[in-house]
Amino acid sequence: MYGYAMKITSAIIMISPFMAAGAALFWGAYDLSPSQVLDVLRTMLSGANTPEAAIILEIRLPRIILAGLVGMALSASGATLQAVLRNPLVDPFILGISAGSAFGCAIAIGFLAWLPLQVAAFVFGGLAVLLACMMARSGGEISRLSLVLSGVIVSAFFTALLSMVKFVVDPLKLQSIVYWLMGSFALADWHQVKTAGIGIILGCLPVYLLRWRLNVISMGDEEARTLGVNVSRKRIIFIACSTLAVTSAVAVSGIIGWIGLIAPHLIRMIAGPDHRRLIPLSMAGGASFMICADTVARNLAGLDVPVGIITALAGAPFFVYLMKRGGRESWGQ
């Protein structure tokens, strides 16, 4: 797809998160008619203090924005790590962030009640990636393959620790841990939007600025070096930025799978593998995907179903479809 068709498609994808967010405002647990929602939006700046305004501006809006930010972080990091590790089947949790954060969350809920959940998830998620990078390092170089292996090892290790915590912890607390692991935006508020937003934007911005270099890096270390790219340094920058964005997201949402794998894939099928387009379009696509998934999650069957379940339910069959249809093309075989 080239020329005008590509420009129009890209433009639609770029504005899709805003359209999804606008539409999502009209759905929720509390039944509001579309005209009531519009009334609130119209009088938003005058600061009307009605219950309807509180529902829309203090509950729905921050939740939608948070879902968009988290979707953006997971999708952009997925696309980045797929290029850096030269493997289109990599997801943003490959280096052990999910297992590390899950363990951090479990000890915060189980034993260290003074430690905020977000801080624990952030610190241990980052720690897991740091450990994986240190294990993979030999002779001052971090090779791609040993990095993936180290990620698997670190994940297995933290998963074992998590199981241990689950085994010994109070059953009531176990329930909160399991709920957190499913991934949800049920507790979203403006404070979470601010804290997660800073980390996500700080993590995504350098990736966005350096995105053309991802093309070169995905050709392999030696080739990238002969093309003048300092691969070792760039890889550390990209991994550090992805880690910051993903841990910031995980800290407020728990572990939401599939989106970081599927959104970049889908965008690559639509717009091709050039990271100049892929990175911004993945950010937008991931954001709108997550907003839609969360809107379904909070309206399905009158329950606030954890959104991680929705993304997995939608993701697994979708991935089979990708594999059967465009797989050969988007995996470059």
Added chain:
Amino acid sequence: MITVDQLSFHHPHVSTPVVEDVSFRVEQGRLAVLLGPNGSGKTTLFKCIAGLWKPSAGRVKLDGTELLSLNYRQRATLLAVVPQDHTPPFPFSVTEAVLMGRAPHVGLYAAPSAADREVVREALEAVGISRLADCPYTRISGGERQMVLIARAIAQDAPLMLLDEPTSHLDFKNQHKVIEIVRRIATDKRLTVLMTLHDPNLASVFADQVIMLKNGHIVAVGQPDTVLNEQTLGVLYDASVGFVENEGRRLAYIKTNTLP
């Protein structure tokens, strides 16, 4: 002009060097072919010159500039490398793949400009694959992919071009075609070219200079018609080599019944 001066390389913790005391030079605008049997140290020498491996001793100079002391970006503006055939993980278009050659010229946070795209268009034209510009790089043939990599090296706009066995995955005709194109571009743009090859007959047709490497040492350096003979090739490949002449060409062959 590229000067390789007493270059040696040995792997860490291994005392025997892979390449030892290798010196030669190639004048500007010349095409030099590095010949040698498998395991002779060709690839090692190649990686040392390309700046990918650090030699344990020796220097590589391009017109007085010490290549090994430069950073990757600086070196990439002076030296373009055409790797062996490979499969990238993502189906970049041919244009996107050739644009990567502009990497050392594009600012860190920038993307390629219209001028860079023009350079790429010219490079595609020079190797005669403009019609492939929008094709996915993963869907073209091995010969075409080699052309793309050569176009990428041209887009890199460096005075020195290194090619690592550019014919290794190509059919009988394409081997000739690829080297012919490199030969023509080298002459047109006054590029200095150094390539490794397995076929002495290709070297005798296209090379200005042949460098023979065996067990990490240089066996002979010189013009193809003086260096390529029964004796040197026999020593180089440990085989009994003969020559036939036909239509003004001298072709080397191995006497099959003499192989150990």
